[in-house]
Amino acid sequence: MNNILNVFIYELRRNIIRKGFLFTTFGLPLIAMGIFFLVNQITGGTQGIQERFTELSLDAEGVKRAAYIDLADYFETPQDVPGATAQLIEVDDVATADEMLQKGEIDVYYIISADYMETGAVRLVAPRFSIGSITDIPVQQLLYGKLLDDGMSLDQLLLLANPITVKTTYLERPGESNGADPATNEGTVTLFAVILTLALFGTNGYLMQTIIEEKETRLIEILLSSVRPMQLLVGKIFALGLLGLLQIGVYIGALVLLSSSVNGTEITLPDVPFNLLWWAVVYFVLGYMLFAAFFGMIGAISTSMTDGPNLTIIFVLPAMLPWIFASEFAAEPNGGLAIGMSLFPMTAPMAMVMRLSIINVPIVQIVASVLILSVTIIGVMWLAARLFQVQTLLSGRMPKLREIPKLMFGN
Amino acid sequence: MSKILLIARREYLYNLKRPAFLFAAFGTPVIILSLWLLVFLVLAPQDEPDITEFGYVDLADIISPDLSLPQTISYTFIPFADEASAMRALEAETIGAYFVIPPGYADFDALAAAQENRASLDEVEFGQVQMVSYGDEPDDLIRVFNQFLVWHSSHQFGIDGMVGERISDPVEMIVELKDTGRELSLDALPVLFLLPMFLAVIFWIATQTTSGFLMNGLVEEKKNRIMEIIITTITPMQLLMGKIIGLGLLGLTQMAVWIGLVFVFLILGPQFESLAFLESIPLPFDVILVGIVYFALGYFLSGSILSAIGVLASSEQQSNQYAALVNLPGYLIPLFLLTEFIRDSNSTLSTVLSLIPITAPVSMTIRVGLGAVPLWQIALGVLLLLLTIFVATWGSSKVFRWGLLLYGKKITPREIIQVIRGRAG
Numbered sequence: 001m002n003n004i005l006n007v008f009i010y011e012l013r014r015n016i017i018r019k020g021f022l023f024t025t026f027g028l029p030l031i032a033m034g035i036f037f038l039v040n041q042i043t044g045g046t047q048g049i050q051e052r053f054t055e056l057s058l059d060a061e062g063v064k065r066a067a068y069i070d071l072a073d074y075f076e077t078p079q080d081v082p083g084a085t086a087q088l089i090e091v092d093d094v095a096t097a098d099e100m101l102q103k104g105e106i107d108v109y110y111i112i113s114a115d116y117m118e119t120g121a122v123r124l125v126a127p128r129f130s131i132g133s134i135t136d137i138p139v140q141q142l143l144y145g146k147l148l149d150d151g152m153s154l155d156q157l158l159l160l161a162n163p164i165t166v167k168t169t170y171l172e173r174p175g176e177s178n179g180a181d182p183a184t185n186e187g188t189v190t191l192f193a194v195i196l197t198l199a200l201f202g203t204n205g206y207l208m209q210t211i212i213e214e215k216e217t218r219l220i221e222i223l224l225s226s227v228r229p230m231q232l233l234v235g236k237i238f239a240l241g242l243l244g245l246l247q248i249g250v251y252i253g254a255l256v257l258l259s260s261s262v263n264g265t266e267i268t269l270p271d272v273p274f275n276l277l278w279w280a281v282v283y284f285v286l287g288y289m290l291f292a293a294f295f296g297m298i299g300a301i302s303t304s305m306t307d308g309p310n311l312t313i314i315f316v317l318p319a320m321l322p323w324i325f326a327s328e329f330a331a332e333p334n335g336g337l338a339i340g341m342s343l344f345p346m347t348a349p350m351a352m353v354m355r356l357s358i359i360n361v362p363i364v365q366i367v368a369s370v371l372i373l374s375v376t377i378i379g380v381m382w383l384a385a386r387l388f389q390v391q392t393l394l395s396g397r398m399p400k401l402r403e404i405p406k407l408m409f410g411n
Numbered sequence: 412m413s414k415i416l417l418i419a420r421r422e423y424l425y426n427l428k429r430p431a432f433l434f435a436a437f438g439t440p441v442i443i444l445s446l447w448l449l450v451f452l453v454l455a456p457q458d459e460p461d462i463t464e465f466g467y468v469d470l471a472d473i474i475s476p477d478l479s480l481p482q483t484i485s486y487t488f489i490p491f492a493d494e495a496s497a498m499r500a501l502e503a504e505t506i507g508a509y510f511v512i513p514p515g516y517a518d519f520d521a522l523a524a525a526q527e528n529r530a531s532l533d534e535v536e537f538g539q540v541q542m543v544s545y546g547d548e549p550d551d552l553i554r555v556f557n558q559f560l561v562w563h564s565s566h567q568f569g570i571d572g573m574v575g576e577r578i579s580d581p582v583e584m585i586v587e588l589k590d591t592g593r594e595l596s597l598d599a600l601p602v603l604f605l606l607p608m609f610l611a612v613i614f615w616i617a618t619q620t621t622s623g624f625l626m627n628g629l630v631e632e633k634k635n636r637i638m639e640i641i642i643t644t645i646t647p648m649q650l651l652m653g654k655i656i657g658l659g660l661l662g663l664t665q666m667a668v669w670i671g672l673v674f675v676f677l678i679l680g681p682q683f684e685s686l687a688f689l690e691s692i693p694l695p696f697d698v699i700l701v702g703i704v705y706f707a708l709g710y711f712l713s714g715s716i717l718s719a720i721g722v723l724a725s726s727e728q729q730s731n732q733y734a735a736l737v738n739l740p741g742y743l744i745p746l747f748l749l750t751e752f753i754r755d756s757n758s759t760l761s762t763v764l765s766l767i768p769i770t771a772p773v774s775m776t777i778r779v780g781l782g783a784v785p786l787w788q789i790a791l792g793v794l795l796l797l798l799t800i801f802v803a804t805w806g807s808s809k810v811f812r813w814g815l816l817l818y819g820k821k822i823t824p825r826e827i828i829q830v831i832r833g834r835a836g
Binding site for chain 2: 101116117118119120121122123124125126127128129130131134136139140143144147152153155156157159160161162163164165166167168169170171311313317321324331
């Protein structure tokens with residue numbers, strides 16, 4: 001027990017100052033927040049209803065002067081349109097427009113096709129790729145100008161130009177839903193999936209990395225002279241698990257900070273039902289333990305950092321499977337696929353949390369899945385411990401697939 | 412020459428059969444692709460909505476039931492006198508969802524008053540509707556209902572529905588770029604700078620894998636003293652060239668597999684109805700061609716630098732760090748300056764970046780995608796890369812020969828420079 005504690009403290013100390021860990025824990029959220037603020041600055045947050053129905057947004061940015069060829073024969077010489085910035089000139093044919101483009105008299109020109117009113121088809125001809133000048137605003141200016149000239153009111157125009165705002169109320173089918181807002185739960189599930197992925201790739205990756213590193217540097221030979229392999233494995237799993245939780249804590253903290261400091265954007269922390277949260281934590285811990293054991297196994301048999309990480313995808317992909325089938329889950333949360341995946345240990349953490357977020361899963365199924373998962377964890381841990389022994393750890397090469405059972409069970 | 416080929420063949424075949432390589436080159440992309448195909452095939456039939464009738468309660472008096480509507484409004488909307496009857500129909504599942512159009516939906520006076528009083532979003536009914544459903548309505552329902560409302564509102568305002576539709580969705584634009592002669596729909600434009608980045612990612616992965624093999628191989632051979640046996644029969648230069656060529660081909664194999672699979676995906680994908688959108692993704696072949704040539708040259712450049720480092724590195728872990736250090740700037744600098752390329756792909760900075768050998772692969776590929784690059788610049792870039800590869804290989808071979816049998820010595824940069832200039836050893 002004392003040895004486990006020693007390993008635990010040693011791993012904690014060593015990994016917490018690791019550059020990779022510090023970067024993913026603190027650097028990534030900082031970068032993400034930076035990008036978020038930058039984007040928020042550029043896009044200026046969300047548009048309120050006040051501005052939406054007050055004026056047309058007709059700033060054509062990079063296009064100051066543009067020509068158009070009106071094959072639909074619909075538009076007239078453009079009049080002053082409120083808010084418009086581009087100056088428009090009608091020309092008769094492509095040759096004239098090309099010439100003006102060459103001389104630099106216009107920035108771009110538009111060819112309005114003959115069936116414009118039915119299809120909206122317009123061809124923009126620009127001299128080169130440039131973000132500011134690739135815009136359809138001048139055509140909108142033509143259209144809105146023409147309609148305003150024809151006597152349409154600005155209010156009517158604005159009502160049609162802006163898509164409807166829809167307030168949605170979701171009903172529950174009797175006995176099926178768990179009563180939470182589907183959008184909120186989708187957020188919870190996404191958050192859970194991201195956190196689980198990070199824990200699987202990140203924390204367990206470190207676990208494997210430290211084992212491989214110790215093998216590479218032969219440090220393991222010294223360690224094994226004073227600690228039993230099983231103690232080493234358990235100490236590592238707990239230490240890195242704690243670091244993983246710290247990392248997640250920082251991420252969630254950053255999210256809270258973000259949601260409280262940004263006004264006018266629609267980031268709010270999901271109001272998670274307690275039941276779901278509780279099971280999410282249970283499944284997270286169980287999932288972490290299961291995959292930690294798997295990664296420990298890979299660490300025990302790999303000899304270099306080039307081979308080990310490649311093998312982990314065998315375990316990580318199945319864990320992500322339920323997320324890939326998300327729409328299937330949403331459509332049939334009690335279908336065969338959903339139930340099967342929520343019982344199968346490798347997919348259970350993600351699958352069960354997804355199901356719990358949509359419906360009230362029968363308690364029998366939850367208990368069964370937790371039981372199966374726990375038994376599997378014990379089994380895999382035991383197997384990992386069998387692999388995590390002097391013979392494998394000190395061997396200089398990677399065992400072949402058919403040698404692995406022999407290593408686990410002896411002769 | 413035959414010895415170089417021998418080494419190249421050995422490195423290629425030996426590493427090709429490594430589980431780690433097989434998995435990275437074939438396993439991962441095949442798994443990812445087949446998963447996606449599976450998902451699309453399994454879920455495709457469900458995309459067809461089983462219910463196409465939806466209800467509405469028109470409190471704004473804006474719907475004219477007799478108005479004839481175009482085919483593009485693909486759902487049937489049924490009027491209900493009040494919300495209670497709509498709710499009953501929803502509960503009986505004769506309709507999939509219902510909308511309530513509030514009295515103030517098109518009330519211009521109320522809007523003016525609200526704007527006067529600076530009312531909040533929640534207090535204004537203008538342009539808003541309410542939807543009630545079980546959460547399983549089709550994804551495009553709101554878009555179609557918007558179109559439905561546009562036709563009816565237009566009718567109310569005394570204009571043709573077609574005109575109304577143009578107001579709400581004014582332009583379906585195709586962009587023609589004069590300098591490159593490219594023609595793209597507005598939605599496909601991002602492909603021009605996403606494709607080079609996609610290529611960059613693939614090349615990055617391939618380079619990391621193979622340069623890892625290159626350096627680890629060297630470190631390993633030094634560690635277990637095989638190196639001493641190898642160089643009794645061949646010269647260090649032959650060993651170096653053989654390794655770079657063999658592993659370079661390995662990297663190219665990996666990239667060919669990945670790019671090939673993406674092509675298969677893009678070509679076969681549209682056969683399935685749910686993947687039809689793939690057809691509209693344009694594939695600018697000039698970008699792919701320039702990309703492959705430049706990235707292949709880029710690999711040989713980093714390969715020749717890394718082999719010198721690999722022979723001096725004392726552990727595999729150390730060598731991996733160096734590999735990232737050598738390869739990173741060439742990818743990071745152009746990606747950080749992506750906005751500059753988008754702003755003007757022929758500016759001085761963009762041009763210089765695409766000629767400097769280290770940043771050339773990513774930069775030139777981005778530039779070719781975005782604008783017309785003069786042919787002489789492309790040729791000059793290739794020439795400069797070749798020249799640098801030549802110099803780097805020459806320098807590396809000196810370091811390589813010197814460091815091949817050097818064990819446990821702490822090496823300073825000054826010593827390396829001296830070796831390259833031929834004053835040590």
